Amino acid sequence: MVNQRNQRPLLTLDTKQKINENGGGSSPSTTAPQNSIITRKVHQVVSISSSLAENDSLRNALQYLGTFYGENTVDERRNLRGVLESKTLDTHKELLREFTKVNERLELLDNVVGDLSKACSLIDEQMRQHESVTKSFLVQYNNTQQKLSDSQHRQKLISTFLTQFQLTDAERDALLYHPITQTFFRTLNKVHDIKNACTDMLRTHQQKSGLEIMEEMSGYQDTAYERLSRWTQEKCRLLSSDVYQDSYADEHDEHLYGHLLVEQELKNALNALSGRPVLLRCCLKEIVSARKTALVSKFFDALHGGRRRPIEMAAHDPVRYIGDILAWIHQSAASERELVDSLLSNDESEPGTPTSSSSSSLQSYSFGVLDETFQVLNAHLKDKIDQILNGERVDMIVYFRLGHLMELYRFTIGKLLGMNSSLPCYLSELRSMVDHCFYDVLQKQQVVVSLTLNLKPPNDMVDLMHKLTDILNTLNQSMVPQESREQEFSNIISAVVDPILSNLSSTITSQENISDMYVFIVNCHALLHNTLSPYDFATKKSEVVMAETDKIMEQFISFQSDQLLTNVGIKQILDLIKNNQKPLSAVDGLKPEQMSLFMQSLYVHLFSTSTLLLSPQQQCDKISSTRLKVYSKNRITTALSDAYAQVYACIQDLENQYDNAKEIAFRTPQQVKILLE
């Protein structure tokens, strides 16, 4: 079969060629049987060639055939089978030889495997023996492993515990030995936390260790706080160091003290110490004493120091002097407050600041510190006041102004230091001292108001009223509330005005010069009234004075009118008219000829402006108030013209039977009125 295939491709090529050469030229009918053979062959060939393309072994076979198959001859083709068979035989022989060798080897191998198998079963046997021994070891191993992981777990717990409940060596050193830094505060905080945690521990079954740790921590805390307190006190002492600066620098001073940059650590320290009030108070004491030193030194520097304008330069002007001093204190209080507030405040955001709850309580100390610090100025302030009070005699208005200055600063400084703190309170003490001096002098200002020649208020009184005006101006401008202003006013009034008023009213006792007396009193009242009326807190008093004036004026007018009517004789006529029956012409004194004479002399008085008429006018002119002057004159003239009108009416009355009434009284009351005006 191999051979057949090997031959066919050669034929195939020929046949193909033939088909192509012939084309469609040969007639199918004549070549039909030949064609069918060819067709079959062609099909065979095509199928072989196509299988050849797919079949590798066929191709290999053909290639192999090519190595010994020479020319394609008939002999060759006949011998091919023989050649192939002998070749096959050779191959088989070769195979046989080789397999014999293989077989030998396999037998050898079989022996070895047999040996191995024996060995294996031996080993197996031994293994089985050893296993029983190892088993106990394994159990032991597992146990140990378990214990190890347990221990590791515990170790972790313990180290966590230690970091949470114990200090590291470094921490302990920072707390107990090293200089104080942030680490110190952190550690102090930690100790605090540990103690807190121990309190929780006491509620568990770990009471004993809780107590032990707590005790240990308390020990640390005590030492640490002691150290911190000493350190803080030292730092606090430095807060007065501007004193030293002053001693070497004349020109270099200024209020450095108020503006020290307060180191965060000092703040932290004070905050931490707020957990130990006793220690804290020691530190606060240091602050107070340091600031006192600083403040006093600054105070004297401001007074005398190398300033271009030391306060002492104004010493001749007590109000300015004390005012400058108090203003200086006010400004220092502001600076000092800032310093103390920054010292005794807790910046919560800062790390290492212990228990935040303490900060508010720390702040509560600041007023106390300021209060105590500024107390140091009390004595100096008193010195200055004494200097003024004991020095040359000063005007009483100075005392008064000083008093009000102190009131203003009591309020102003009180706003910074606290109203109840010592310096403001001391200011009110000083104020009452100064006020005392003031009222002392004021009371001595008593003037004896006695009648003057020109009927004007005496010079003493005028002077006093000037002083009173000064005082009332100061009072008016002071910032004290209305009611205390009124109180103060009434004190002043009872010291100055009331004595004058009573003095005046007592002078009217004698009837001598009574008219002058009235005018004098009215004039004095007017001065009083003018002095008081501009101030609204004096309204009531000036109304009282006014009412008093009105009363005196009435007395004066009635006195003057009376005098005038008597002097011109009209008063007597009116009396007769009043006391007798009609017809009046029959009454003695009112007889027609008597009346005629009287009227004639009256007309002479009226028309010649005699002294009888002028003297009351002149008396009125002595009244200093224009209003009252005009008023009194009018009232007196009216009294006269009214009296004339009465007499005139009486004469004209027919029932009185004056025959020549028109001749006796030929001036109408209207005419007289116009004339008098």
Added chain:
Amino acid sequence: MSGAHEYIFKYIIIGDMGVGKSCLLHQFTDQKFMTDCPHTIGVEFGTRVIEIANKHIKLQIWDTAGQERFRAVTRSYYRGAAGALMVYDITRRQTFHHLASWLTDARNLTNPHTIIMLIGNKLDLAEQREVSFEEASRFAQENGLIYMETSAKTGENVERSFIETATKIYQNIESGVLDPNSVESGIQVTTTLIEPAREQQQSGCSC
């Protein structure tokens, strides 16, 4: 806003009552306007830290009462001011006329290097203006003052006026015209009395 500042400048604010001195101060320190600000009694005070040339400067500002009756009291506060803000109200001519007297006080009671700034306040009421910018400007120029118009109500120029004054003061320090350590300069150089912490060195060995 802690104490970390290198200088403290003292300011005073002066001028007639009602011109808005207290309002200016409040606007500067609190950025707020007070519609019904009561008259100042005596002297009040406020502070704020500003920054000039990378330096922190604390302004300590003394707001005085404008009422005549406090004049004697407020005069005690001029001493040692580094800056003075002299305020008038642009809608009230009267307050402008009084400037001469305020200026006399300021000159007599402060030192020659005190920076005086003239401030025309209530700029928001410019339609009721009674003093022109030019007129006030001339007055400022004649007297060697810096001039600025502000509104304490809207806050316009308020910050600028305070800061410009501080800048002038600072320039005087820098140029040596003003010795910040001298007494009447109105300036305080802050120092720290406590040595800086040795934290670095310490924390180094604690880790």
